[in-house]
Amino acid sequence: WYEGRAREAVVSTQSTGEETVIPAEPVAVTPAPAPVAEPVTPVVDREERLSESLFGQFKKQEVEKVIMDAKLEGAKSQAKIDAEVISSSLNNERMRRRNKFTVIEENLQRKKVELIAAYEEEVAGVSSQLRSPVEREVCKGQVRDIVQCYQANQTEVLRCQELAVSFDKCVSNALASR
Numbered sequence: 001w002y003e004g005r006a007r008e009a010v011v012s013t014q015s016t017g018e019e020t021v022i023p024a025e026p027v028a029v030t031p032a033p034a035p036v037a038e039p040v041t042p043v044v045d046r047e048e049r050l051s052e053s054l055f056g057q058f059k060k061q062e063v064e065k066v067i068m069d070a071k072l073e074g075a076k077s078q079a080k081i082d083a084e085v086i087s088s089s090l091n092n093e094r095m096r097r098r099n100k101f102t103v104i105e106e107n108l109q110r111k112k113v114e115l116i117a118a119y120e121e122e123v124a125g126v127s128s129q130l131r132s133p134v135e136r137e138v139c140k141g142q143v144r145d146i147v148q149c150y151q152a153n154q155t156e157v158l159r160c161q162e163l164a165v166s167f168d169k170c171v172s173n174a175l176a177s178r
Contacts, residue, residue: 139170 146167149160 136174138174139167142167142170 142163146160146163149163150157153159
């Protein structure tokens with residue numbers, strides 16, 4: 001568009017397919033303002049800024065790497081400390097339980113000794129209250145007579161019947177007199 005020329009609008013009707021040109025009013029166009037010149041930066045400044053920027057990024061990456069390395073070392077150190085603490089805790093727990101079992105074992109041994117002593121004391125007390133059997137020769141003469149009779153009459157044992165009845169009475173009387 002040029003200044004002073006009018007714009008025309010073309011309108012078409014879809015139903016009839018005809019085109020109609022409608023003249024427009026002339027439009028005044030104002031010229032665009034002249035571009036403001038930016039100060040030209042010398043090439044050296046741009047290169048310096050670029051190198052500073054790149055150096056800054058490199059420095060930042062270096063710093064981040066150092067920080068990550070420090071974190072990794074710290075994590076390793078903490079893991080080592082944690083492992084030592086856990087190991088120490090386990091050793092302490094093991095020693096505590098060992099001591100506990102030693103105490104229990106000592107108590108059981110002491111109780112065993114006490115029970116054995118009490119048992120022996122009771123056995124001695126009961127034994128002293130019991131009468132030990134006194135060996136008496138009961139019916140000694142009759143035993144000898146009946147044995148001789150049986151040896152002499154091995155096939156006719158009924159001949160020793162009177163001696164057997166007499167021996168039986170003697171034993172019954174000895175048991176009754178106890």
